[in-house]
Amino acid sequence: MQKGFLGFLAAVLILAFAGLAFAEECSNRGILDTMYCDNDKDLVADNAPAGECKDPSxxxxxxxxxxxxxxxxxxxxxxxxxxxxxxxxxxxxxxxxxxxxxxxxxxxxxxxxxxxxxxxxxxxxxxxxxxxxxxxxxxxxxQGYNLIVIVKKDSPIQTMADLKGKKVAHTSPSSNSGNLAPRALFPAQGIVPDEDYTVVYSGKHDQSVLGVVHGDYDAAPVASDVYERMLRAGRVDEGAVRIIFTSPRFPxxxxxxxxxxxxxxxxxxxxxxxxxxxxxxxxxxxxxxxxxxxxxxxxxWAVIRDIAEATGASYNEEGLQAMIAKEKADAEKKAKKQ
Incomplete structure (x- = not known):
């Protein structure tokens, strides 16, 4: 009986000390997943402990x-x-x-x-x-880039206000310049995505650009560096589109x-x-x-986090699952069209 009690007490003490050790090892996690610690509070995961780290071949x-x-x-x-x-x-x-x-x-x-x-x-x-x-x-x-909004060269759209009632291609739910930044920055330009115009997700920046060129979309917010690379590669003709808005610079x-x-x-x-x-x-x-x-x-990345906060984007499991669901739905829509 006494041995049983002592064994139970030992087990409790072991768990208590293990919990204490864990608490000491992870004094701060912030908004990181439970798998990670951020004891130095630099917003990224600390290195894995020596006995748990990976050294792949x-x-x-x-x-x-x-x-x-x-x-x-x-x-x-x-x-x-x-x-x-x-x-x-x-x-x-x-x-x-x-x-x-x-x-x-x-x-x-x-x-x-x-x-x-x-x-x-x-x-x-x-x-x-x-x-x-x-x-x-x-x-x-x-190197940085800008969010730009492009329209077809002969489009009647001249200003951001002209996007009202139009079909505008965003890239994907998690994209900064293709979705999050437009939702954070456009209201100050007098235009609100999903309220003033219809958002259609293209999947990628280059698909948004080509969609505008081919008339599938009335306009598209895209990353300036992607658009410039497409110009240099000859995937888009110079002058095929016009830029009606340019944002501050992002990383x-x-x-x-x-x-x-x-x-x-x-x-x-x-x-x-x-x-x-x-x-x-x-x-x-x-x-x-x-x-x-x-x-x-x-x-x-502070400016990017500010944009995410302004748009209600959550860099957590719920946000990731929402992104996965949206990507899947967009892929199914494209498959039906082909």
Whole structure:
């Protein structure tokens, strides 16, 4: 009887000390998923503990599915070779076809290094333990972009007020320039998405641009850097569309790593990013950027978080599920049209 009681008491004490240890290990989580801690309060997940971190033999890398994934797989091949040289590990490219799939891939541990587009970066940080460390840039500054609103060259639409009653293509629910920023910024221009005009999700920035060119949509808010790349590539003729609105500048897609990787490996990944210089093909594709410029999520993504807050976007599980549902519904609609 006494032995049983002592055994029970020992078990209670073990659980109590384990709970105390856990509380000490995770004194702050903020709005991160329960899998992660943010003890230093920099808004991103702390490195995984030494005994729990991951040191994979092969690193998996991908870039945001904002445009044709195959183009970027080839474009980043030289950078992947550089990561291999610095880390000593093989690196493979993992193709994703949606923002939510990219977030899920890192959360599940299948993705280790990535470039997320501006809006989904917040989901990746809070739900997948993603740590952004860089943006495309040059020696002086990181590369930014503007939200622009385009209409067909011969469209009667001249001002934002003219969008009332029209069909306007947003890209996807999680996109910053393609959806969140318009919802936050347009009311000050006298126009409210979903109230003053009909929102139709195109899926991607390039599809929004081409949809305006072909007359499928009356207008579209898109990222200026995507539009400029399409011009250079000859996918859109110069003068095919007009710009009726230009926003302040936002940071472009972020690059970083999974917080679940071991600290020694993380340091090598950081070294790979900041010692690398872009190939001529990358400079051409990325508007003259020649390197990865260091940033922090806490400071440099503040404007993006403000936009998300203004639009009621939640970088949590509920928000991610809403994004997944919307992406699925949009895909089904497109499949029916084809």
């Amino acid at each position: 092969t690193l998996v890398f991908t870039y945001t599915p904002v445009e044709d994934p195959a183009v970027y797989q080839d474009l980043f091949a030289d950078f992947q070779a550089h990561i291999k040289k610095v880390t000593g590990k093989d690196v493979i490219y993992y193709t994703v076809h949606s923002n939510s799939a990219q977030v899920e891939a890192m959360r599940s541990g299948r993705l280790h290094i990535a470039g997320y587009s501006t809006g989904p970066t917040g989901f990746a940080v809070n739900l997948a333990g993603y740590v952004p460390i860089a943006v495309k840039g040059d020696e002086k500054e990181f 472009t897609s972020s690059f970083g790593y999974s917080s679940q990787l071991c600290p020694e490996l993380v340091e090598k990944i950081k070294e790979a990013f900041f010692s690398y210089r872009y190939t001529e093909e990358m400079k051409k594709a990325f508007d003259g950027a020649d390197r990865f410029f260091p940033i922090t999520y806490q400071k440099d």
